[in-house]
Amino acid sequence: MAAIHEFWRIVVGILHELSDQTAYRRHLAAHGVAASGPEWRRFSEERLQQKYKRARCC
């Protein structure tokens, strides 16, 4: 049961990482602000600019 729980935790962790939701939480914590529309827009613009400057794999 513990192994299944751990596996599920990792799957959810990967999904949150891939969806940038973990990065958003880190951003909120680092800046000491609460989640809001303007804050998400600020975060995503900065993050996506960086993300799409890097080469993509074939």
Add this chain to the structure above:
Amino acid sequence: MSKSVGTFVWICVAALGAFCLGGIALHRGESISSAWLVLAAVCTYLSAYRLYAAFIAAKVMALDNTRATPAERLRNGHDFEPTNKWIVFGHHFAAIAGPGPLVGPTLAAQFGYLPGTLWIIIGVVLGGAVQDFVILFCSVRRDGKSLGQMAREEIGKIGGGTALLTVLLIMVILLAVIGLVVVNALKGSPWGTFTIAATMPIAVLMGLYLRYWRPGRVLEISVIGFLLLVASIFCGEWVAQHAVFGPMFTLTGMALAIALIIYGFLASALPVWLLLAPRDYLSTFVKLGVVMMLGAGILLVRPELHMPALTRFVDGTGPIFAGTIFPFCFITIACGAISGFHALISSGTTPKMIASEGHILPVGYGSMLLESFVAMMAMVAACSLEPGIFFAVNSPAGIVGATPAAATATITAWGFPVTPQQMADLARHVGEESLFYRTGGAPSLALGMASIFSRIAGNEAVLRFWYHFAIMFEALFILTVIDAGTRVGRFMLQDFLGHIWKPLGRTSWMPGVLLTSALVVCAWGYFLVQGVLDPLGGINSLWPLFGIANQLLAAVALCVATTILIKMHRLRYAWITLLPLSWLVVVTYTAAWQKIFSDAPRVGFLAQASALEAGFQSAATRQLIFNNRLDAVLCGIFVVLVTTILADSIRIWLGILNGTRSAANRETPFVLTQLRPEEL
């Protein structure tokens, strides 16, 4: 478990792997179960990870868990962040898994299942996984620096600049060839075209939802987006049969190519949150889900492989692409065995997330083994089709004949029986007008996947759904690579042009953005149109060009890795990178030589141009002659660029060995980690 029991278990795993490899290598005649391939691959991967990768980690790199990684030292809450190793593993795998490991093995199946399978298994263990592992390690020890930066610092300015130019040129060919795969999958297919067209408004809806309605809820909107995608597949059947909409979505190859070029331009110039990013989220989740489904499907169904171990096309007369097993099998399958592009990912985001040096082994070596397994699944899916059907779908009209009767007669005469009726029935079952001349690998892979999925969930009645689901999955993430790749190409070009005229380098200056987007789109669009017009199907010339370029990039990465190993005073272990480097140099230089200078018109670009010149010359023929010469020049440029880096690297290696050059490398000094075990 005691040490002796552990040793016994590993001996059993290795013996089982060797037995299965021997089985698939020696089996001839009747069809063989895919379980042999899967077991051979899994046992070899496990043994390699336990023995070879562990040896590299301990003896060559001397991974040190007490050493603070850049994720810890430079932690900033953005890109530098120590992350759980399995999450980094998933993130890294999602980044390296593109269309390459699916398309390459499908195309290489024309040689039979054996050559491609052996190359996928041996290539990844000794080449691809080693490259990813060593480059990730080098980047972690250098504050997460990119391959270009490491090439500049460790080899020199020429090496660094050449590496960047090589990447830009490879991107152009990559985008063209995968664009061609999508075009050939969707031409004359209103169902598929509608489904893919629907992904664009779905992505825009997701973008607006994320930005204005429910900011930050990426997973929530991705689930909604996925449900809408599935709904669009069901609607696609209705659209295809509709008297007005059906013809509207029935497009020729050229119309699709133009649509793709316009799409690429818009995706590069529009705000990234509106189209590109939401598509990327959706595509990533669909990609991971389908890869897992395919893995489970193959394990449950264990389809028979109908393709022989070796086909008659090992002599180089293959209809999909011309050329003998050596060197063309090894450049056709890149991403499942060794891919230069992975070095860019291993020196991109991933090194900034590694919490402990011990994690470099599972993330760098382990993810590449999983990617190789994806390639193996693609090989299984393609080879599970009847060979006659496989060749009828993948052969261009210029080779097999322009009518179904002519095509099936040619393919049957090769020893792979297939009838027009069989092809018509199959097309009807999957909801298509015709499945002939769909070069590029995507439709045959979709047929293989649909057959596996329909045997688990449903029966032949749902084959059409699964076929279009598979086409949607392939096209969705190929288009995501195209739009993101165009944007990356635009940034690289702006970076370069900014040195000539500053405003062109500003990413906020709209005329500069539009101009550079147009230049990048025109560059890959030109090669895409060239592929569409090519009577030999385009894949015959573009895929080998891409394969050569990609493997040459891997050679660049291995030059950097070898230089760093020598500077680390690990000369006695430099063979771990020199071995795959030497192989790649031999393979790519031979392939490039043959593609440029071979006398056979289907192989050599210049021979093809001469053959066309000797015949009747229309405007279209003159264009084909020019295109072949252009391809030859581009191939030559790739070789010159990589020779420059190779020569520069050898000069540095010899200098260090002679004592005339300093062996100082740019590794960051040791800092003791402060992370607690529970933080890893």
